[in-house]
Amino acid sequence: TFGSTNVKKNVKFSPFLVFSVLDAWTETPRSSLRPLKKNPESKYLSRALRLSNNSIMDLCDLHQTVSHFLAEPSSLAWLDLSFNKLSHIDKVLCELHGLRVLYLHGNNISTLSEVDRLAVLPHLHSVTLHGNPIETNKTYRNRVISALPQLKTMDFSAVTQQERVLAKLWHQSNSRCRSSRKSLH
Template identity: 40%
Template sequence: MDNKKISTKSSLYGWRNEERGINSPPLDFSFMKATAFDDLENKNLQATRTGRIPKKNQENRYLTSSLWLGHNSITSTAKLQNFVKNALVSSENLSWLDLSFNAIFDIGDEIAEFPNLKILYLHGNNISNMNSILKLRKLPKLRTLTLHGNPIESLPNYRSYIVTILPKLLNLDFSPVISAERKKALPPGFFKIINTSG
């Protein structure tokens, strides 16, 4: 392959990454004291942690695949899909969503609208029903998940349950999922707990 072809291929790959927002800084709405996604619409972006803000397109949507909404007081994921669609150039390309340290008690069905989500932070919330976690099985690319600091963490065999429910996870609660965990047999009454908790 000659240099011209390599250059063309490289620039095309770079363009695709830029269009998808893969190499862009996150859209950071952390620490905004928001109780709902509507509260964030007129807020100034946070740039303290990253030092940069993602680019905008002509429709004032941001070119990024990462959205940070941690350290607010959001209670529900209702309207998350609309918020992401209005904020990002491509909501389908969302790959990292941080909802940590909010007051979320349930994961809504709209989470399935983000098929490219790879990283999901939900630690420090109020999730108590394991059925909420079952909804995450609709995310085929999810590899990193945090749930510690939620009431479900106190369930017996909590980590084993999550690894069983989501067998493609590579990291759970900032700790790698090891092969021994995947081979572990389900404890008695597992499905009963899943179907009746909460």
Template identity: 40%
Template sequence: MDDDELNLTSGKPADFSFKHMKSIQVAKFLENVGLQGVRYTRVKGVPEKGPNKKFLTKSIWMNNNKLKNFKHMDELVRVVLEYPDQLGWIDFSFNEITEIDECILGFSQLKILYFHGNCISNLDEVAKLRPLKQLKSITFHGNPIANHPRYRSYVVSILPQLANLDFTPVVRNEKSYPAPPEAVKKLKEMGKQISKKNAKEMPQ
């Protein structure tokens, strides 16, 4: 393991919380916040930088802003992180997010995602995260979807890779329960979409 890899593993998060951001626009971010705007008070320091003057860390915190969505997050990550493909943790908690943008699927190593304290009201938004096979921990409490009577069983059925939901371990029994009707319906829809896509891609 070289020095960069060591720092990447042990590095502090790039903390851009409490920056009053309403959207993610890279040019505006660089003008108003920039890498120099990273916060250091919460974790008593900032990540080290690599040869390209970007942060050596696997974590970005965007919590406590005013984001209504996180479109272009993939672009921001590539501006901020030395090794963007190694991104493992994003904190979007306490924003105003209503939907999950599929740009996040570009980061296959994501293991932790925080969405608590947002405004996601459609349970089916959760299904967008199913392709993230490394995802182990996620939060949605404080969103309207968490008030659904079958919320937890739906999320566990749609995201079977999870080990922790809302800071509570997903136990083995939960994974063996029958999926709720909403999850069964959504999984069937996704299966049909995949079949159609595969059919189109097959050589004639």
């Protein structure tokens, strides 16, 4: 069975020349000091998957890949997709209901509203999005914290109570402005 320590023992496919999630199937995960345990079907007893530092552009085959490598794919809690070429937050990520940590930094996400999709992940407590074009938006941190109020850390930095209050006020203010604009038209 899985223990909490298995989140830290990740199945690592970085860096490889992986251009799609399915490309990982042809690779052997990088080894660490302590090899990962496998079940009798040779699937890894881990709740973490690292696909960082590749050239992945979409995640359409993520479920199949997670199922291919992990003994309990529904237990995936930690996913590192940093430093790839992702331009949007794929809906497949929103189906990973047990996800607690998601690294998306260093990609090509340019639309801040993409982050709203992650709101359906109730256990997500840590996300990284820095190094994406959305980071240049002056409302970036408020918008992300507003969309994901359960976050404990964002971009490797703790989310403070003051930031939560400011994000809530920012959200309320923006909601009022939008409804006022609609009533004028």
